[in-house]
Amino acid sequence: MEDFSLNHLKELEAEAIFVMREVAAQFENPCLLFSGGKDSIVMAYLAKKAFFPARIPFPFLHIDTGHNFVEALEFRDQLVSELGVKLVVGSVQESIDSGKAVEESGYNASRNKLQTGTLLDAIETNKFDAALGGGRRDEEKARAKERFFSHRDEFGQWDPKNQRPELWHLFNGKKHIGEHFRVFPISNWTEMDVWQYIYQENITLPSLYYTHQRECFFRDGQWLAYAPFMKLKPNEKVEVHTVRCRTIGDITCTGLTLSHADTIEEIITEIAATRVTERGSRADDKRSEAAMEDRKKEGYF
Amino acid sequence: MNTDSTKGYLDMQLLRFTTAGSVDDGKSTLIGRLLYDSKAIFEDQMEAIERASKGRGEEEVNLALLTDGLRAEREQGITIDVAYRYFATPKRKFIIADTPGHIQYTRNMVTGASTANVAVILIDARNGVIEQTRRHAYIANLLQIPHIVACINKMDLVDFDEAVYNKIKADFVEVERKLGIHDVHYVPISARDGDNVVDKSTKTPWYTGPTFLDLIETIELRRDKNLDDRRFPVQLVIRPMREAFHDYRGYAGKIAGGIWKPGQKVKVLPSGFETEVEAIDFGGDEIEMAFPPQSVTIRLKDEIDISRGDMLVDPACAPYAEQDIDMMVCWFNEKPLIERGKYIIKHTTNEVRAIIKEIKYKVNINTIENIYDDKKVSLNDIACISVKTTKPLFFDSYKKNRVTGSVIIIDEGTNETVGAGMIL
Numbered sequence: 163m164e165d166f167s168l169n170h171l172k173e174l175e176a177e178a179i180f181v182m183r184e185v186a187a188q189f190e191n192p193c194l195l196f197s198g199g200k201d202s203i204v205m206a207y208l209a210k211k212a213f214f215p216a217r218i219p220f221p222f223l224h225i226d227t228g229h230n231f232v233e234a235l236e237f238r239d240q241l242v243s244e245l246g247v248k249l250v251v252g253s254v255q256e257s258i259d260s261g262k263a264v265e266e267s268g269y270n271a272s273r274n275k276l277q278t279g280t281l282l283d284a285i286e287t288n289k290f291d292a293a294l295g296g297g298r299r300d301e302e303k304a305r306a307k308e309r310f311f312s313h314r315d316e317f318g319q320w321d322p323k324n325q326r327p328e329l330w331h332l333f334n335g336k337k338h339i340g341e342h343f344r345v346f347p348i349s350n351w352t353e354m355d356v357w358q359y360i361y362q363e364n365i366t367l368p369s370l371y372y373t374h375q376r377e378c379f380f381r382d383g384q385w386l387a388y389a390p391f392m393k394l395k396p397n398e399k400v401e402v403h404t405v406r407c408r409t410i411g412d413i414t415c416t417g418l419t420l421s422h423a424d425t426i427e428e429i430i431t432e433i434a435a436t437r438v439t440e441r442g443s444r445a446d447d448k449r450s451e452a453a454m455e456d457r458k459k460e461g462y463f
Numbered sequence: 464m465n466t467d468s469t470k471g472y473l474d475m476q477l478l479r480f481t482t483a484g485s486v487d488d489g490k491s492t493l494i495g496r497l498l499y500d501s502k503a504i505f506e507d508q509m510e511a512i513e514r515a516s517k518g519r520g521e522e523e524v525n526l527a528l529l530t531d532g533l534r535a536e537r538e539q540g541i542t543i544d545v546a547y548r549y550f551a552t553p554k555r556k557f558i559i560a561d562t563p564g565h566i567q568y569t570r571n572m573v574t575g576a577s578t579a580n581v582a583v584i585l586i587d588a589r590n591g592v593i594e595q596t597r598r599h600a601y602i603a604n605l606l607q608i609p610h611i612v613a614c615i616n617k618m619d620l621v622d623f624d625e626a627v628y629n630k631i632k633a634d635f636v637e638v639e640r641k642l643g644i645h646d647v648h649y650v651p652i653s654a655r656d657g658d659n660v661v662d663k664s665t666k667t668p669w670y671t672g673p674t675f676l677d678l679i680e681t682i683e684l685r686r687d688k689n690l691d692d693r694r695f696p697v698q699l700v701i702r703p704m705r706e707a708f709h710d711y712r713g714y715a716g717k718i719a720g721g722i723w724k725p726g727q728k729v730k731v732l733p734s735g736f737e738t739e740v741e742a743i744d745f746g747g748d749e750i751e752m753a754f755p756p757q758s759v760t761i762r763l764k765d766e767i768d769i770s771r772g773d774m775l776v777d778p779a780c781a782p783y784a785e786q787d788i789d790m791m792v793c794w795f796n797e798k799p800l801i802e803r804g805k806y807i808i809k810h811t812t813n814e815v816r817a818i819i820k821e822i823k824y825k826v827n828i829n830t831i832e833n834i835y836d837d838k839k840v841s842l843n844d845i846a847c848i849s850v851k852t853t854k855p856l857f858f859d860s861y862k863k864n865r866v867t868g869s870v871i872i873i874d875e876g877t878n879e880t881v882g883a884g885m886i887l
């Protein structure tokens with residue numbers, strides 16, 4: 163007998179598609195934040211399904227730190243042209259050149275923090291009233307209380323004490339002029355769900371996610387990708403290893419896993435056996451226990 | 464990976480539950496234990512809470528710290544908002560709406576309860592069923608959570624005494640009867656030590672039922688949604704404007720009730736036109752059948768003018784289409800509900816202006832009695848009201864359908880969500 167139940171991936175998919183369609187219906191000028199990582203690739207895939215056979219009715223916004231993996235940029239351009247969506251790029255380098263942002267210095271210099279300013283600028287200049295992001299509540303403590311529709315004041319800030327209650331699937335996207343929303347359709351997904359979904363739907367990922375040889379170095383308990391602009395400490399040396407990326411963002415803070423996994427199934431097996439969270443492999447969250455929360459308040463994703 | 468375990472994972476069902484209990488009844492500890500025992504806690508998280516426990520001068524690792532969210536709350540040692548947690552077993556994936564007890568309690572529990580299949584109510588074995596337990600049961604029932612699990616916690620502090628458990632159970636059965644709650648399960652546990660949480664405890668030989676995890680892994684979810692009355696609120700009209708799909712016109716939405724198939728008769732509200740389902744599309748494929756909570760695109764045989772906020776329904780059992788609506792509301796805002804005041808009501812994909820015609824009565828949620836002489840509905844209050852909307856809503860009673868029977872109330876000036884309503 164038919165039991166009229168969906169598996170959890172189908173149910174999460176239905177929820178995410180509903181949220182994306184609400185964004186298209188409730189906002190005048192939304193965009194989808196596309197980082198090139200697997201979460202935003204899944205978001206792009208879901209958006210395609212949500213509006214098919216119509217094209218995705220909003221542009222993608224990429225906040226480019228200038229420190230990208232070449233493979234990730236190539237993948238981005240290919241995907242955008244396949245989907246026929248417009249790509250808007252907000253450049254951290256430009257923010258630095260124009261004096262709006264100041265480059266960090268020292269060994270752990272990263273442009274991740276600078277993304278916040280560039281993102282808010284891009285939202286303002288393009289008059290986006292909603293930005294869809296691939297944030298998940300399981301990623302980090304501070305995100306556990308995030309709403310699907312997350313209201314931001316005119317400074318782009320998030321006030322954790324003053325969020326709108328969110329009930330059933332009735333999303334309140336009402337706002338005053340100058341305010342905007344961040345919307346997280348895959349809030350309820352875990353890292354495992356994302357990987358399983360990629361497997362179930364046979365979604366193509368950049369080669370970086372699979373095993374490959376890369377120049378890297380070891381710092382603070384993890385392997386980091388090496389790029390010529392990065393400063394090594396005296397005791398650190400560049401070595402070539404067989405690795406894959408667990409998340410893809412800015413090169414300076416993307417941790418690598420020593421791995422021979424070259425299929426999604428192998429990656430899933432590895433993750434099932436790993437005992438460190440995905441964000442544990444991002445150097446920027448290690449800075450302080452409340453690091454993520456601080457950046458959120460400032461307007462980071 | 465062996466494909467068996469990949470497949471097994473793909474077959475998991477999703478269960479959403481919410482936790483309720485007074486402060487210190489052990490909610491955080493129970494959740495911490497579930498996450499820990501199901502290996503949803505990673506090494507780096509565990510190290511962080513070990514550090515935090517030491518920082519607080521505690522000897523043992525405090526599992527409750529795992530679920531304490533934001534810094535402000537950590538500093539004050541309280542949790543004030545709904546937080547969502549995730550864990551999975553080979554049978555199910557769980558989403559926990561963790562709604563900590565505090566001043567904002569009713570608001571938080573109502574929020575967490577709105578999407579839950581199961582309400583987990585914790586009772587401290589030393590205190591038994593108290594006023595707050597009744598309140599939690601009342602809210603779970605008001606929000607029509609289909610199943611309740613009453614966890615009698617801290618059994619270690621009453622020597623795992625069967626008599627204590629039986630007395631508490633009997634008291635809760637009384638509450639159950641009074642409220643008309645149907646599906647309640649009872650389990651004696653010690654969240655701190657793990658007795659009957661994941662593994663069966665040797666200290667409760669008199670208890671032959673399932674452990675807490677067994678229960679939430681096996682509770683039957685099939686009847687939790689309305690499969691009888693076809694309801695499809697239109698979210699968006701899909702018009703591709705592309706060569707290849709020149710004449711395509713589909714209605715995107717999430718199925719709110721019933722089982723949908725091509726060929727079925729449909730009535731469009733508010734126009735009243737009747738036609739047939741031509742096809743059901745999903746991401747480029749035509750599908751044979753769709754049911755809640757699937758998001759699909761429906762095409763109709765005839766070209767009818769339809770837009771967001773309209774509803775496709777079964778002509779044989781249409782919902783109410785009315786402007787005068789009675790509902791129970793839970794109030795969320797510091798500013799009290801204003802009788803004769805104007806608000807915006809969001810219902811399915813519809814949005815209308817409404818006036819509060821009358822506050823009929825308020826509910827004292829501690830005694831579960833109606834109050835007729837004090838009609839000031841403030842933050843965390845629950846009341847029965849009548850509203851009049853500027854145009855008809857297409858609705859069912861909340862008891863019949865949690866999707867087409869629920870609304871949120873929005874303040875026109877501040878845009879804040881100030882209340883939640885369950886249509887009577």
Ligand SMILES: Nc1nc2c(ncn2[C@@H]2O[C@H](COP(=O)(O)OP(=O)(O)O)[C@@H](O)[C@H]2O)c(=O)[nH]1
Binds near residue numbers: 654
């Ligand atoms: N003895 C005993 N103590 C418990 C048990 N469950 C929780 N506690 C303790 O009760 C206190 C409050 O627990 P907590 O989980 O923070 O309660 P919450 O306020 O409901 O989240 C903590 O000190 C726990 O260690 C139990 O089963 N037995």
